[in-house]
Structure formats: structure tokens, C-alpha cells
Amino acid sequence: MFVLRGYRMNENHLEMIELELAILIRRATNLSSNKKLGSLDRSAYLLLRRIANKGAAGVKLLAEEFMLDISTISRQAASLEQKGFLYRIPDPLDGRSYKLDITELGKSVFKEHMEARLKRLSEIIEEWPDEEREVFGKLLKKFNESLIL
Amino acid sequence: MFVLRGYRMNENHLEMIELELAILIRRATNLSSNKKLGSLDRSAYLLLRRIANKGAAGVKLLAEEFMLDISTISRQAASLEQKGFLYRIPDPLDGRSYKLDITELGKSVFKEHMEARLKRLSEIIEEWPDEEREVFGKLLKKFNESLIL
DNA sequence: AGTTTATAATTGTATTATACAACTAAATTA
DNA sequence: TAATTTAGTTGTATAATACAATTATAAACT
Numbered sequence: 397m398f399v400l401r402g403y404r405m406n407e408n409h410l411e412m413i414e415l416e417l418a419i420l421i422r423r424a425t426n427l428s429s430n431k432k433l434g435s436l437d438r439s440a441y442l443l444l445r446r447i448a449n450k451g452a453a454g455v456k457l458l459a460e461e462f463m464l465d466i467s468t469i470s471r472q473a474a475s476l477e478q479k480g481f482l483y484r485i486p487d488p489l490d491g492r493s494y495k496l497d498i499t500e501l502g503k504s505v506f507k508e509h510m511e512a513r514l515k516r517l518s519e520i521i522e523e524w525p526d527e528e529r530e531v532f533g534k535l536l537k538k539f540n541e542s543l544i545l
Numbered sequence: 546m547f548v549l550r551g552y553r554m555n556e557n558h559l560e561m562i563e564l565e566l567a568i569l570i571r572r573a574t575n576l577s578s579n580k581k582l583g584s585l586d587r588s589a590y591l592l593l594r595r596i597a598n599k600g601a602a603g604v605k606l607l608a609e610e611f612m613l614d615i616s617t618i619s620r621q622a623a624s625l626e627q628k629g630f631l632y633r634i635p636d637p638l639d640g641r642s643y644k645l646d647i648t649e650l651g652k653s654v655f656k657e658h659m660e661a662r663l664k665r666l667s668e669i670i671e672e673w674p675d676e677e678r679e680v681f682g683k684l685l686k687k688f689n690e691s692l693i694l
Numbered sequence: 695a696g697t698t699t700a701t702a703a704t705t706g707t708a709t710t711a712t713a714c715a716a717c718t719a720a721a722t723t724a
Numbered sequence: 725t726a727a728t729t730t731a732g733t734t735g736t737a738t739a740a741t742a743c744a745a746t747t748a749t750a751a752a753c754t
Contacts, residue, residue: 409675412682414659414666417573419689422591422611424570425711439740442571456702462571465742470704472740492702492749510563517563520691526558528684533561535681540568542669588711605731614713619733621711641720641731 435479436509439472444481444498444506452485452497481505584628585658588621593630593647593655601634601646630654 436444446461447453455473459466473496476482481502487493498506521529585593595610596602604622608615622645625631630651636642647655670678 409678409682410663410667410670413670413678413685414663416682416685416689417569417666418587418591418594420566420685420692421570421573422587423689423692424566425574437739438567438571442567445567454702455704464740466703467705467743468741470702474704487702490702490750492747494703514559514563517566518559520688521559521562523691524687528687529558529562531680532684532688533558533565535677535684536562536565536569538673538677539669539681540565540572542672543569543572586710603731604733613711615732616714616734617712619731623733636731639721639731641718643732 435505440476440481441506441509441513443469443472443476444502445510447482447496447498448503448506452495454487454493454495458496476502584654589625589630590655590658590662592618592621592625593651594659596631596645596647597652597655601644603636603642603644607645625651 442462443458446458455466455469459469462469473482477484480499482496483499484494485497487495591611592607595607604615604618608618611618622631626633629648631645632648633643634646636644
């Protein structure tokens, strides 16, 4: 048992989670950052998804949300803009500022990419009972929400 | 619904898993690869753990297990050797070959690092009911095992 | 109003993890 | 014994990132 803050936590489960997270993350970084399904690398995909789902945003906000440096987002956005997947909307009240929104081309490339990802994922978990998929999704979400702190 | 190979899969759960995995992976790569708790970066930690848990191994085997290029492991190992965390055991039957094993110093650094990781993780999930932790660990494991294919 | 300070974004530079290719030395095979 | 294969290293290139310097604009303060 691993005693912490008065809680007794089953050390096996703790270590299991730690190990499996590490494995997952190693694999995922080595797969998805290199093997770009289609034309999108992981950062590009995440950026497009953010904008497709939650609407136009400036690089500063995006950098905060992604916990990346502004310069990093600036370059990623420039690359996606250059490819015609994003376009700039100047801020009429602030000449320094603009928002990035997704183009129709961006939407279609994003959609295709997402479908490929979902298909791959659904193949991985297709044998799982539906309840397990549901619980897995919810626990991942809960874990991520706890991580925010 | 997302129909695939004759299965009807609840699209919400599929998309939830996809989204939460992406978030988790983005955060994890940006946190753990940079913020090295103590003196170990993520690759070094994983390498030490592999050897601490499963014993000495050569770079070729390690590269296969980690799905990395041999040259990458060779450099990571050289760095850990230089720091005194790993040492070489020459293969008496093959002059080209050797195995990497962990030193006492390596063990102690690894142990300290792992404890810090476990502590951080246990803080994240300390409020979770024990059953959820158990299920989360098992589903992560199952997911990783499915990924092997 | 004019000067200073703060802000949004870009660009320059360095670092790091990685892959691939070229290479070295040793073992195996023909 | 020569040719080939294998284990590992080293050279080189790439990509994602952070940090620092810079530019242009806006806001705040005399």
C-alpha cells in the first residue's frame, strides 16, 4: 500500500496506471507525430480541430489553451494558412490582432483526417463491450479534467 | 451511430475517446518531455524502467521494444552510461555485442524519479473511488494491448 | 499631446528527439 | 578465404519546441 495524505491507495492500481500511461504516451508520440495520416501532423490536426469545434481564435489564446509558446502556434498557424486550411480575420478594433478561422478546404481535410483517426480507433476497440468504451471515455475525460489543476 | 464492419458503435463514445486521448497525449508530451522531474527526461526514465524491471538488454532489443531506431537508443544509452546510470556487460560470445544493465546509482535515481511520478499521479486521482482507479488502469492496459496489433 | 509602457504577433536562434544513411568491427556463410 | 550479415556508433537532416529580440499597435501616464 502507498499511503498518501491519509488515503490508502492500492499501489498496484496506481503503478498500473502510471505504467500504462507511459506506454500509451510513448507509442502515441512516436506514431502520431511521425505517421501523419494524410497531410496533417498531430499539431496541425489539433489546431484545426480546435478551430473547427470552437471557432476562430487568435494565436495567444490558442497558445494558452494548448500550453505551448505563442511562437510555436504562430508557426503552426502560418503553415496551415499557407496550405489554405486557415485564414485570418483582422480585428477591426486592434490593428495588431487577428483571429484564425478554418477554410472550407481546411474543414474537408480535417474531416477526412478525423474520420481516418476514428476508423483506426474504432478498429482498436471494436471488440470491446459498449459499456467498456463508455467507461474508458469517461475516465479519460475525468483524468484530463483532473490534470488541468 | 458510426457503422463499421457490421458493428454499430456509439459515435459519442468513440469521439470522446478520440478527443480525450488526443488531449492527454498533447499534454503529456508537452509536460513530461520538457519538465524533467529531477534529472531524467522521459526517454531516459522509460529506458531505466525497462532495464530495472526486465533486466539487461542490448540496444537492438530495446529499440524493437520501444519502436525506436537503434541509433536513437544507442544515443540515449550512451547518455545514461555517461551519467553512471547504466553500464555495459560485454557478450563473451560476441565481440560486437553487449548488454546494458542498471547501476546502483541508476537504480536509486530511477526509484526517486518513479516515486515522484507516482506521487504526482496519486494526487491527480486521489479523490477517485478505488474501483474507478482499478477500471481505468485495466482499460488503459487493454487499450495498449490492442494497440500492439 | 507626447512619451512611456504594455500587448499581439513574428522572426531569429538554440535545443532536443528522432530517423536515415554511412561506417566499423565482428561473426557467419558460401 | 572472401562475401555477407549483424550489432552498434557516428554523421547529417528534420521537426517541434522554447526563449530572446524585434515590429507594430494600443493603452496609460504624465
